[in-house]
Amino acid sequence: MEQLGGYQLVAPLGEGGMGRVHLGRSASGRLVAVKTVHAHLAAEPHFRERFRREAAAARAVTGAHTAAVLAADPASPVPWLATAYLPGVTLRRAVAAAGPLAAPVVRSLGAALAEALTSIHGAGLVHRDLKPSNVLVTADGPRVIDFGIARALGDHGMTAAGDVVGTPGFIAPEQITGGAPVTAAADVFALGAVLAFAATGRNPFGDGTVAILLYRAVHEEPDLADVPARIRGLVAGCLDKEPGQRPSVGAVLERTADPEAPLWWREEPLRGLVRGDEEDRAREQTAVLPTKEVTARTAPSPRHAPAPHRDAERAERAERVERRRRLARRGVLVAGASTLTGLLGVSVVRGWEIPGPGGVTKGAQLALKKGSAKPGALRWSLTAESGGVDALLLSGATVLLHGALSLGGTGYVRACAAFDGARRWELEASTGTPNAWGVADGSLVAPDVGLPIVDAGSGKERVTADPVQRLPPVWVAVADGAAISSYDGTDDAKELEAVDLRTGVSRWAREEVGGRQPPAVLGRTMLLAAELGWRVLGVDTASAKTLWTYDGLRDDEDQTLAAALPDAGSFALLTTAGKLHIVRARSGERVAVRADAYPVTPGATAVGAVGGTGLLATAGRLHGFDPDSAKRRWPSLPTLGVETSWQRRPGGQRRPVSAGGLVLHWAKADTLQAVDAATGEARWTRRLTGVAKVPPVVAGATVYAACGESCTALRLADGALRRDWSLPGIIDGLVADASGWYGLIGTSAVRAYNGVDG
Missing domain, CATH: 2.40.128.630 (Lipocalin)
Incomplete structure (x- = not known):
């Protein structure tokens, strides 16, 4: 099966104007929806740049009614993004099957969509394609999906002249004519159209060709005759031709919010529709994910x-659980933590050498540049010509890098001296996203990129027996000096196995998975x-x-x-x-x-x-x-969100960032907060510039926080600013120690900076 990033593409789910959607499966068995961009769009440099900006911002979108990005690679030969997976039916299908929604339900739906748009706009994005098929009704409520053509607020130069982006009948007049910037007001227009559809079962501008629908949206009034009177005024206001005359998202939320609103998605007939669809799709897709x-x-x-x-x-x-594990449903995306960490396979880097015998490469071509030992100065940098670094770890005095050697599945893990960036060792690995790799007891545990347990300092394999050839583990946990892994059982592999981190010897195995x-x-x-x-x-x-x-x-x-x-x-x-x-x-x-x-x-x-x-x-x-x-x-x-505020542990589990009884997390995309764990009281809050993509890290009395293209050192005790660094790209990875911090810039550079004395 084809792989993209760390995901195995197992079945097509659908196709649209921007690209295709596939059911994917991570190395741990987690189901995701992977959207790939059409080749003709990927060939456009302006599109790639827009995609990169939007993907970086989309990971900041969180909320109970949104579907956030889990991972993305805008620089890949086939640009892609992935979301988690949750069964449900689109609003269009729900209305078609169960009929128009009652006025109280439409009002509740409006509140949910307004909350979703609040999260989206809070991340600096405009959705631009809100429509009934991009609203998913799940067992946990409505979710807004598909940020494939969202655009950053205020970014008006990334679409070519004459382009009309969106779905006729739901896009605002300014998106069609170009007479005004596309702002959050465009999403309010689409929200009104969606509510009109939910209340009547018909598009507010009727049916017809694309040209007819575009003309009506600009020049004619919507048909709201069958919209219940209780919500007709709100819907009409959202559909005003003038962006400035439409209510704000906050105003929509105020007019629709109801603490006692019914959980309509849990009531019949929608409840049965969602559940029945899940069962039907599970039966249809039994052969897709064999287990x-x-x-x-x-x-x-x-x-x-x-x-x-x-x-x-x-x-x-x-039986239901087994069917659910094999579920592969068309048109389903899921709300999830959003992040763009672990980008891989970005491009073929010229100059990679052929791996030598024994799995040791002759050398990934990373240009090392020495810096200064002065406090706060750049200590060293490693740069790949066109990409090739997608993750980093820190183990004592060693910085570990992972990257791609080629698009054919060959990658590497290199150990560099934290002091000067000099190469210590390098091993051939796979290009799978290192979501579960980590260091424990001086050993690198990285089964997700195909490595055995190795000594983090020397790169020497800690294996004393012939390795068993098997698929990557479903999960890995580190406990009691051992790496415990769960595997999908085969004739040659036990299903649960513990391997000593020091010796590589199997301590035990048990049949029950x-x-x-x-x-x-x-x-x-x-x-x-x-x-x-x-x-x-x-x-x-x-x-x-x-x-x-x-x-x-x-x-x-x-x-x-x-x-x-x-x-x-x-x-x-x-x-x-x-x-x-x-x-x-x-x-x-x-x-x-x-x-x-x-x-x-x-x-x-x-x-x-x-x-x-x-x-x-x-x-x-x-x-x-x-x-x-x-x-x-x-x-x-x-x-x-979890991906941006909780650190990844060996094996892929998450833990909060904490020190001195404080919990450090991103309260907003640009706001770092230190909270007293015992009382929940915010000890300090610091607003920074940019959009956070990675968790903060603590080294001694200093907190390092990466936000967009800058990294800031703050005093742990009170959040006081100690130093700020501007970098030439977005920081996709961050680690730190007593001597300073190390940042992954995009997928092509790693920089080490000295800390600040005092």
Whole structure:
């Protein structure tokens, strides 16, 4: 199957004027929707530049009603972007099947779309193609999807003269005539058209050819005769020909907001439509994502055995879970955390040498330039002629880089001295996006780019037995000095295996596979979801023995995330239903369950802990909870997202950025905040210039924050400015140590800067 970036393209989902959409699968098995740009557009330099700017801004879009970008590569020979995946039906299909929506439902829909546009405009974007087929009705509510032709606010020079971008019947007159800049008001016009369609089942400017629809939008009034009187005035105001006469998005939200609005997507007939569509698509796509059959090879312990009357329900649920894993639905995109980290395969870099024997390359052509030892000065830089660096790590006095040697699947990992950038070692790797690579106990764990465990300082492989050829693991966790990996089972590979980080020797393997979610580890206990998410195991990391089984989840709950709560000696277990379970690590005893549902956005949710406070980031909010009761400890705070505020750990799990009892996160795309973990009080807030793409890092008493094309050093205690650096490109990666910081600039340069004394 074709691969793009770190995603395996497994099935086409659809095609439009801008490109094609494919169902993709990450190395961990996660489903994504990958959109590729048509070749004739990719050949236009102006389009690529616009795509790059918009993709960089789109990762800042978060919210409960938006579908954000997970990854993108605007510089690839085939530009692409990826979002997470969630089943649902478009608003157009929902109205066609269930009929026009009632006035209260249309009003609720208007509030959801206004919230989505608030998030989009807050990131400096105009959607420009809001329409019924770009509104997805899911089991969690409506989502705005497809930022493929969004444009940065104020950027009016990236579209050629005569271009009309959008869908006739829903685009604003100024988009058609070019008589005024395309601003947020254009999305308000489209919002009005969408609400008119939802209320009547018809396009407000009728049907006809493209030319007819464009003419009507500019010169004729919309047909709102069948729009309920309660919302007709609002819809008419949104569809005003003059941008300045339309209500703002905030005004629309004020007129549609209703705290007691019904959860209409959970009511019939829409509820059945969404669920039925999921089941139909699952059956249609059974062959797309082949997976092994679900089997129960290890019986649950007697005290946790399910009651006999639930056996049939469990079997039916197992069948539904298996179908859901193979789901490949056309036209579905998903809300998720947005980021553009891990860009790969950007172009063929001239001068790459042929890899030598033993997997060691003769040398990736990175030009090293020495700098100065003065405080704050550029210490050194490494530059690839046309790209070729897509990720970096820091291990002690070593900086680790990953990049592509060619478009044919060959990549490299190079270790450089942090002091002067000099090459220490280099190994051949694959070009897969290093989403799970990390350093633990002095060892580089990077199965996602095809490397065995190697010593981070010397590059020497820590393998004492013949390696088993297998696909990349579903997930990797580091625990008790071992890398524990879960594999899709084959005749030659165990499904769960622990390999010693120092010796490379396999400590143990067990037949029973874990689920597709990374586990949480506390001491010698690993919380592991079984193949069916409602069955959770506590496994001893030293022996692989099952210590306990937690069957406290209901039939409508699956584990979605887990995290260790060290101070409490417990695990936090978040389910797909949004409930938070607290489970004792050594016994599996249930400590507490939070009855209030937390909003869960797949791909955009993380659970962790700082000191004695549990943290949960989801749907654009940061929550603090008590690790003993699961109750909210302080009111939630707005946050930009998991990908931009939580650091990636070895194995791909996320953890909050913290130091001295403070949680550091991006409250907005340009605003860094330090929050007291115990109270939720903001100790300091600092607004910077640009759009943040990567989490901040802490080195001693200094916080380094990358925002757009600048990096800022702030004092941890009070956020005071210590120094600011301007760089020649957007910072896509950031690490730091006591001597300074290291930034990945786009995909073609790495720069090391000295820290600031004092």
